[in-house]
Amino acid sequence: MIPCACVSPISVYSVYNIGIDVLNDFQNEDEKDCIEEMKPIEKKQVEKMLSQFVGAKVYVHSEATSYMFARNFRIDLTEAFIAGDGPYRVALRYDGHGWLRIEGLTHAELDDQERLLLEGFDDQGRMDVALHLGKEPFPE
Amino acid sequence: MINDKMEHRPQRLLAVFAHPDDETFICGGTLAKYAAEGVEITLVSATRGEMGRRMGNPPYLNRETIAAAREIELRQACDHLGVNELQFLDIRDKTVEFMDEEWLVGQIEHLITELRPDVILTFHETLGGHPDHCAIGKATTEAFRRAGQGELYFISFGDRMLQPERYGYTAQDIVAVDVQDHLAAKLAAFRAHRCQSEIDAWVWQRDDKALRHFGRYEYFIRGSQPQVS
Numbered sequence: 582m583i584p585c586a587c588v589s590p591i592s593v594y595s596v597y598n599i600g601i602d603v604l605n606d607f608q609n610e611d612e613k614d615c616i617e618e619m620k621p622i623e624k625k626q627v628e629k630m631l632s633q634f635v636g637a638k639v640y641v642h643s644e645a646t647s648y649m650f651a652r653n654f655r656i657d658l659t660e661a662f663i664a665g666d667g668p669y670r671v672a673l674r675y676d677g678h679g680w681l682r683i684e685g686l687t688h689a690e691l692d693d694q695e696r697l698l699l700e701g702f703d704d705q706g707r708m709d710v711a712l713h714l715g716k717e718p719f720p721e
Numbered sequence: 722m723i724n725d726k727m728e729h730r731p732q733r734l735l736a737v738f739a740h741p742d743d744e745t746f747i748c749g750g751t752l753a754k755y756a757a758e759g760v761e762i763t764l765v766s767a768t769r770g771e772m773g774r775r776m777g778n779p780p781y782l783n784r785e786t787i788a789a790a791r792e793i794e795l796r797q798a799c800d801h802l803g804v805n806e807l808q809f810l811d812i813r814d815k816t817v818e819f820m821d822e823e824w825l826v827g828q829i830e831h832l833i834t835e836l837r838p839d840v841i842l843t844f845h846e847t848l849g850g851h852p853d854h855c856a857i858g859k860a861t862t863e864a865f866r867r868a869g870q871g872e873l874y875f876i877s878f879g880d881r882m883l884q885p886e887r888y889g890y891t892a893q894d895i896v897a898v899d900v901q902d903h904l905a906a907k908l909a910a911f912r913a914h915r916c917q918s919e920i921d922a923w924v925w926q927r928d929d930k931a932l933r934h935f936g937r938y939e940y941f942i943r944g945s946q947p948q949v950s
Contacts, residue, residue: 619781642784644784650815688780698784705778706776707774707775707776707920708774709774711784713784
């Protein structure tokens with residue numbers, strides 16, 4: 582659902598769907614923080630999050646949004662890298678012979694199921710790329 | 722499109738589309754109009770639109786949260802339009818064309834048989850514009866042919882069907898629905914689909930300004946011969 586520590590998914594939505602005329606002005610900063618799950622990538626922090634998946638069996642969702650997605654391919658992750666100064670590049674080494682590299686990543690979140698969600702958005706909030714890592718399969 | 726018939730039960734309309742917002746962005750005025758006239762409307766959305774690019778502006782959804790959010794938005798849009806019932810086929814966005822066709826046709830045929838709609842709306846199977854649109858349109862058309870119930874119309878984008886000959890049709894194949902009195906409901910439904918519509922600044926202008934972006938008519942292609950009542 583919508584992981585959010587302070588209110589339930591339904592109430593998040595009802596909070597920001599009332600008041601059509603003021604939708605672009607969030608009611609207050611607390612709600613705004615709560616709604617905006619994805620945070621701009623902090624490189625060191627993401628590096629640390631990635632390291633929590635190294636050495637494990639990992640389920641991956643990966644997409645170049647307008648062109649392709651792959652959901653729930655399982656890898657033995659052996660190394661993980663993040664590079665660049667923003668937008669960022671992430672590369673995964675897996676199964677002793679595989680690479681996955683993705684660029685254009687801008688936002689990150691470790692969600693309430695401890696899945697690492699890395700995504701890249703353009704300046705209007707449209708998704709360009711995504712790379713998600715989880716220790717359990719994502720919903721099909 | 723829907724005529725008064727000598728029947729006692731309310732008229733019924735079944736709309737079978739691919740994504741949350743198809744119903745609003747393409748033919749929201751028509752749905753609102755018939756709902757206001759007492760037509761019972763059932764909307765089927767094949768997917769939850771969970772693979773779209775628009776995640777709010779600035780983005781507040783992600784790939785794992787968007788499905789639930791878009792379902793909620795669609796339910797709110799349905800309330801604005803007056804759609805009575807909403808069903809999902811639970812197909813993953815962008816994969817409708819890869820579903821087993823017999824299964825898909827069977828699902829829709831079952832719905833038609835159960836609901837006995839007077840009118841069925843869906844996408845045209847080649848003019849739909851997106852693979853999911855074309856796939857759900859093709860399956861719904863086949864289900865309509867098998868069920869032999871009601872009249873079929875294909876939705877169309879904007880005022881393209883003012884020039885039907887460009888698409889291999891004639892003026893006789895096209896139905897124009899005057900939705901002028903229902904544009905406010907259409908606008909409210911646009912705004913309900915917030916994560917998709919907030920990138921478009923005009924939607925959030927003052928009502929009178931925003932409403933100028935809508936046409937007075939929505940156009941449909943006849944998918945079946947008119948029935949003589």
